Amino acid sequence: MKEIQKIAVLTSGGDAPGMNAAIRAVVRACVYNEIQCVGVYRGFAGLIEGDFKELDARSVKNLINRGGTFLKSARSKEFITPEGRQQAWEMLKQDNIDALVVIGGDGSFVGASIFASEFGFPIVGIPATIDNDINGTDYTIGYDTALNTVVDAVDKIRDTANSHNRLFLVEVMGRDAGDIALNAGIGAGAEEILIPEQNMGLERLLESLDRSKKSGKSSSIVVVSERGQLGKNIFELASYIETNLPEYEVRVTVLGHIQRGGVPSCYDRVLASRLGVGAVDSLLRGENSVMMGIVHNKVKSVPFSDITLDFRTIDEELIRVADIISI
Ligand SMILES: Nc1ncnc2c1ncn2[C@@H]1O[C@H](COP(=O)(O)OP(=O)(O)O)[C@@H](O)[C@H]1O
C-alpha cells in the first residue's frame, strides 16, 4: 500500500451546519501528521474540474463557528457517469493526491463507494446532512443545529398561533426521513407529527384534531415532514382540514432552507471535530471505503457497504412519547 502523503477533502450534497468545522479538523489533523492537505471546491463537480487549493492550519481559521461550507457544495450529475468519475481520478492522479475525505450525505457516499471500488482509491466519509438519514451513525453533522432552528421557529409560531386560536401546519425538511419532524415535533410540543415512515391516515388526523378541540385546546401545531404520506401537499392538507373541521382556522408555514443555515451548535462542532480527526486517523491506519460514525458516543469506522443498505427504521418509543405528551 502506498504511504499517504497528500489528502484531499471536499463537501458534497446538501450543505449542513458544522461542515466547516469538519473541514478544519481534517486540515489540522493532516498538519499534525505532517501530511499535505488540498481542499476541493464544489464537491464532486470541482473534483472533475480539478478545482483544488492547498490548505494549511491557518487557511481554516475563524471557521469553527460558521454555517455553510467555505469549500462550497454541489450535486454533480457528471460524477454519476463513468466518464465523469474517470476524469475525477485523472485530476487526483495529476495532483499526486493519495486519499480523499468526502464530507456529505447518503448520496455522496454511494458515489464515493463506487469511485473507491472502481479505482482502488482510498476514501473515508464524514456524515454531514441535516436529515440524519445515514445508517451506521447515531448522528450526522448539522442535524442538531437544524433541530434547534426548527424548535426556535416553532416556538415563535406558537406565540402567534395562541394569540389567534389557530392551527398551524409547519413543514420541515428531511427528504425521506422523519428524524427532524419527530424530534423537533416533540421538542416544540407539536399536537401531531406527520413523518414519511408512518402513514397515520387522514381520518385519524381529523379524529385527533377533533379530540384536541373538544379537550379545550385553543391552538395547535402540527409538524409535517416534507414527504408526508397522506397524498396531499401541505396546502392541500390545510384546506382539507378546514373543510372537514370548520371550527379550525388553519395557517401554513414552510420552514425551508433556513433549516440548513446558521451557526452550528456546540454538539455539531464537537461531532465534526471528532469525525474530522477520526477520518485522517482512519486513512493513516490504511482503511478505505469506510465512514466515520458516532455510535454510543464513540467514533467508529463503518464500511460503506453497511451504510448504503436501503433500510431505515424510526424509533417507536419516540412515536409513543409524542402521542402521550400531546394528549
Ligand atoms: N449512484 C451514484 N453514482 C455516482 N455518484 C453519485 C450517486 N449518487 C449520488 N452521487 C453523487 O453524490 C452527490 C450528492 O448526493 P445527494 O443525494 O444529492 O446529496 P447527499 O450526499 O447530501 O445525500 C450527487 O450529486 C452525485 O454527484
Ligand SMILES: O=P(O)(O)OC[C@H]1O[C@](O)(COP(=O)(O)O)[C@@H](O)[C@@H]1O
Ligand atoms: O437544497 P435542495 O436541492 O433544495 O434539496 C433539498 C433537500 O436537501 C436536504 O435539505 C438535505 O438533504 P441532503 O443532505 O441529502 O442533500 C433535504 O432535507 C431536502 O429534501
Ligand SMILES: [Mg+2]
Ligand atoms: Mg441525502
